[in-house]
Amino acid sequence: MSSIPVVVAGITGKTGEAVAKTIQHTTGLRLVAGIAKNHAGEHLGARWSDPDLDLSICRDIEAVEPLDYAVLVDFTEAASAFERLQWAIVHQWDMVVGTTGFTAEHRQQLTRLVERYQVGLALIANFSVGAWLLEKVAVEASYFFNVAEIVEEHHESKRDRPSGTARRMQGLLADSWRRSPDDIPVHSIRLPGLIAHQTVVFGAQGQVLSFRHDVHDRSAYAPGVIQAIQKVHALRGRLVDDLGVILDRD
Template structure:
């Protein structure tokens, strides 16, 4: 990697987007090229993020921003409804997407990988940028080799759009890769209230809790004869994700193809 990396931020006026703008402005190896949000007024992006003026005005057109500013990387924290289109648009303009928004299907990821390969650029879709959360996933995947009975409980605020969370789905995928499908619980059990046993994935269950006052936590519980193992990660503020986003922006410059999961960026 040579020189300063030019970064565009989609969803820049959102809570995660503002943190990304701050992170970029604080790093001399990065330069904020554009800040985009469909609902934003034309305000300086630095002021919008609670910092001093930076000279980059908020834009409401991602395509126009990519065309005019020619960034190296697009960081997207928008919504599941718009993220696939944003990612394709970035690749079309040769901009490396770093995506923290959930809502991709496996078919979407295959298609986006093909588009990245054809464009000769790298990209990242990461359900979670927290280094602690990635370690939680890795530890859970290892534990599944020895304790195959497992359930996941994830906690988020009541305004979260998707359930289960992208982090819990990625955790489930890593666990499933290290254990054969094992249908847990009493084979004759019946739910007296539909859905009370949670969502079914590869023989185990994922439970989504949505409450005001909660930020983001996940607990993976393994059960065995006479023992349980609990692996838990708690996030308390959005700034905790920024070291991971910073690392992703820099490492994506060295990759080709769409990578699914931030764990691939951690040696």
């Protein structure tokens, strides 16, 4: 079977670089292009000290060498990603997206477009299995507790606030309790020394129950991203936002 060509947008970023290096060393996947903003034009092989890697970083998706098909992996920021995803959809590429900060309107439009063009979109707020398990245990706890608050802590350069992971947790608890997501408070902390951490604290008479997940290294996201790349073509016509679908545990 031929390998899957993969284009990584955000290849010079903290997460995109970790993910792209794993893609490069995964059998069955082929890193064919990288996209970035300020580092566009740089040679990726030189940047990674890899003489076997002969790729220049593109300014955006239109500048990538023409490809009949690829999977677009995106870890950038929402505004430019939204434009890039529309390009990928029209060109019949499947997409694995970790970028957060999309609006509800963005998501509605993307849902309509993937259905119309019959491409797959895995739009996952957090690709780490630990964050997904935190969702599962928190939803289980929501059957027994009826009030909670979320604390999300990230590095100081994170743009969106609250995080996509916290917004998703808000939505899951709100669905379980049939309330508005705004009724579940989120506390956001941005400090150097942090990477990505989330705590869900449930309270009831006489007791408190806390669940916490910590990412200490961005390699935590790579296995989920790799599995999503391998499966996204089978999601044709769908926007999937639950990592459980990718892990076959939905």
